[in-house]
Amino acid sequence: MALFQPQFTGNSLTARTVGRDRRALAIVLLITIFIFGGIGSRLAYLQLIEGEHLQQLAERNRIRVIPKQPERGNIFDRNGKVLASSRLSHAVYIWPQAPKKDTWETTRTRLASILKIPETEIQQRLDKAGYNSPNLVRIARDLNPAQITALAEYRNELRDVEVYIEAVRNYPNQQIAAHILGYTGEMNDEELAQKRSEGYRLGDIVGQMGVEAAFEKQLRGEWGGQQVEVDGAGRILRLLGEKTAKSGRDVHLTLDLELQKAAEVALGDRQGAIVALDPNNGAVLAMVSRPAFDPNIFSKRITPEIWQQLQSKQHPFINRALQSFPPASTFKVITTTAGIESGKFSHNATLPTYGCMNIGGTTFCDWNRAGFGRLGFVGALAWSSNTFFYQIGKGVGESTLIDWTRRYGFGQKTGIELASEESAGLVADDRWKQKNLNLPWSVGDTVNMSIGQGFLQVTPLQLAVMFAVPANGGYRVQPHLLKDNEDSKNWRESLNLKPETVRVLRQGLRQVVSGGTGQVLNLPTIPPVAGKSGTAQAFGKQAHAWFGAYAPADKPEIVVVAFAEHSGGGGGKVAAPMVLKVLETYFKK
Structure with missing residues (x-):
C-alpha cells in the first residue's frame, strides 16, 4: 500500500499529455530566439553595414x-x-x-x-x-x-x-x-x-x-x-x-575709358562698330558696338519675357566689332600690297582707268562711271579707282591675291581674348566656291575681290589690324585687351614687305585725306592723318560705310576704324566724321 497517494485537481498525466509542456517551452524559446536574432541582425546591419551612411545622414541634419x-x-x-x-x-x-x-x-x-x-x-x-x-x-x-x-x-x-x-x-x-x-x-x-x-x-x-x-x-x-x-x-x-x-x-585692360566714351558718342545710335588700337603693339584702346545694353540688368533675375525683349532689339548682345562684313575699298590696301610684292607691277607703275571695263564677259564699272585718267598706286588709292584695282587683281591672279589677304590676317581669328565671340570672316577660294556653290572660281571673282566685294567678309577689328601694317612699317599685330608691360615686339610679326611697298601705302593713304575721298579729316585740330574709305554694297539693303585711319601720319600712335551698318552714303561722308571725333579726343589728351 502506498504511503502517499498523489492527488490531481487539474490535468492528469496520461500517455497523451506526457511531454506537452516541454514542447511549448521549446516553441516559446525558439520564437524568442528568432525575434531577438532578427533584432540583433538588424542592429548589426545598421551598425556595421549602414552605420557610416546613417551617421552621415544624421550629420547632415545636424x-x-x-x-x-x-x-x-x-x-x-x-x-x-x-x-x-x-x-x-x-x-x-x-x-x-x-x-x-x-x-x-x-x-x-x-x-x-x-x-x-x-x-x-x-x-x-x-x-x-x-x-x-x-x-x-x-x-x-x-x-x-x-x-x-x-x-x-x-x-x-x-x-x-x-x-x-x-x-x-x-x-x-x-x-x-x-x-x-x-x-x-x-x-x-x-x-x-x-x-x-x-x-x-x-x-x-x-x-x-x-x-x-x-x-x-x-x-x-x-x-x-x-x-x-x-x-x-x-x-x-x-x-x-x-x-x-x-x-x-x-x-x-588696355582700354582708355575717355576714348571709349568718345567712340560711343561718335557712333551714336547708328548700328555698327568703332575700333581703336595702338598700331605698334595691338593694344585695344576702344571698342564700341551698337545697339548696346546695360550689363547691370543681369544683377537681378532675368525672366524669359525680358530676355526675349532684349534680343528682339536688333541683337544688342552681338559685338559687331567682331562680326564680319564686306570691307569694300578699304581692301585696296591689300590689293596694292599684292600688286607690288608679286613683282607683276612696279611700285611706280601707272595704268589707264575707265568708266567701265569688260572682264570675262562681265561689265565692271568705276564708282564715278567715268574713270580718272592714268593713275599710279598712290593716286588710285587717293581716288579709290575701281578700274585701276580691277587690273591689279586680274594681273596678280587669284592665288597671289588670296595669299596676301590671308597674310594680313583675314579669314582667321585675330587672337584677341574674346575668341568665343569673334568671327574668322571669310576669304573664299576655288575649293570653297566648289563646295558651297558647286561652281568654279572665275576671273570675275578675283576682280570683285580686288575692291573688297564678292564673297570676302572682314571684321572691323581685322580691318584695324590691316591698317596697322602700313602704320607701323609692315608688322601684323595681335590685338589684345589685357594690359601688361611686354615689349611691343612680342605682339607683332613682320610681313617682310619691301620698303617701297610700305612707302607707297603710306603715301597713298595720306593723299586720301589730304586731297582725296577722306578730306573731312584734313583739319588743323588734329595731326596729319592717313586713311581709306569704303562703301560696301549690300544687296537689297542700304550700303555699309567704312573708314579706317591712323595718326600722326609720319609717326602713328593710333588706328581708328569706323563701320556703319546699312547706313547708306559713302564711307568718307558717314564713317570718316566718326573717326574724326575719336582722333580729336585722343590728341586733346
Whole structure:
C-alpha cells in the first residue's frame, strides 16, 4: 500500500499529455530566439553595414554649411579707372533640408508673392539642390527695400528662409564698353555640368560674355563659408569651422575709358562698330558696338519675357566689332600690297582707268562711271579707282591675291581674348566656291575681290589690324585687351614687305585725306592723318560705310576704324566724321 497517494485537481498525466509542456517551452524559446536574432541582425546591419551612411545622414541634419560667395575681382581701364566692380546687396536663401510638408506650401507661396517669382521656379531650385544638401540654396538676388521689409514682416511664415548680404556685379558706366566687359549671371544646368569638376556649384555666378567670361579664372575668387551645428528647429548652436572667402584678382585692360566714351558718342545710335588700337603693339584702346545694353540688368533675375525683349532689339548682345562684313575699298590696301610684292607691277607703275571695263564677259564699272585718267598706286588709292584695282587683281591672279589677304590676317581669328565671340570672316577660294556653290572660281571673282566685294567678309577689328601694317612699317599685330608691360615686339610679326611697298601705302593713304575721298579729316585740330574709305554694297539693303585711319601720319600712335551698318552714303561722308571725333579726343589728351 502506498504511503502517499498523489492527488490531481487539474490535468492528469496520461500517455497523451506526457511531454506537452516541454514542447511549448521549446516553441516559446525558439520564437524568442528568432525575434531577438532578427533584432540583433538588424542592429548589426545598421551598425556595421549602414552605420557610416546613417551617421552621415544624421550629420547632415545636424550640420549645415552657410556659404560665403567670393567678391569678384575688379576691372580697370589702362589708367586705373573702374569699369566693373562689386556692390553689396541682399539675397534670399533656403535650407533644402528644412522645409516641412505641412508648412512648405505656405512658405513657397509667400516667397513667390514677395519675390515675384513663380512657385514652380522656387521648387525647381530646391529639387536641383537635393533635399539632403547641407548647403543653402539661393532663390533670388539683389532684393529691393520693399522685398527686404516684406520678408522681415512675414518672418513667422518663413522660418526656413534666410536673407544674407552678398556682393553683386556693378558697372558704373552702364552701357559704356558693355560688349567688351560683358556681364555675369547664374550658371544654367549645362554650364554647371561642364564646370562642376572645376569646383563650381549650383547658384554660382560666372562671366557670361566679354572680359567677364574671358578672364573668369582670374576674376572668380574662391568660396568660403561657415560650418555650423543646428538643433531640431534649425537654430544655430555653435560654429564648427570657417573658411574665409578669397576675392578674385583684379584685371587691368588696355582700354582708355575717355576714348571709349568718345567712340560711343561718335557712333551714336547708328548700328555698327568703332575700333581703336595702338598700331605698334595691338593694344585695344576702344571698342564700341551698337545697339548696346546695360550689363547691370543681369544683377537681378532675368525672366524669359525680358530676355526675349532684349534680343528682339536688333541683337544688342552681338559685338559687331567682331562680326564680319564686306570691307569694300578699304581692301585696296591689300590689293596694292599684292600688286607690288608679286613683282607683276612696279611700285611706280601707272595704268589707264575707265568708266567701265569688260572682264570675262562681265561689265565692271568705276564708282564715278567715268574713270580718272592714268593713275599710279598712290593716286588710285587717293581716288579709290575701281578700274585701276580691277587690273591689279586680274594681273596678280587669284592665288597671289588670296595669299596676301590671308597674310594680313583675314579669314582667321585675330587672337584677341574674346575668341568665343569673334568671327574668322571669310576669304573664299576655288575649293570653297566648289563646295558651297558647286561652281568654279572665275576671273570675275578675283576682280570683285580686288575692291573688297564678292564673297570676302572682314571684321572691323581685322580691318584695324590691316591698317596697322602700313602704320607701323609692315608688322601684323595681335590685338589684345589685357594690359601688361611686354615689349611691343612680342605682339607683332613682320610681313617682310619691301620698303617701297610700305612707302607707297603710306603715301597713298595720306593723299586720301589730304586731297582725296577722306578730306573731312584734313583739319588743323588734329595731326596729319592717313586713311581709306569704303562703301560696301549690300544687296537689297542700304550700303555699309567704312573708314579706317591712323595718326600722326609720319609717326602713328593710333588706328581708328569706323563701320556703319546699312547706313547708306559713302564711307568718307558717314564713317570718316566718326573717326574724326575719336582722333580729336585722343590728341586733346
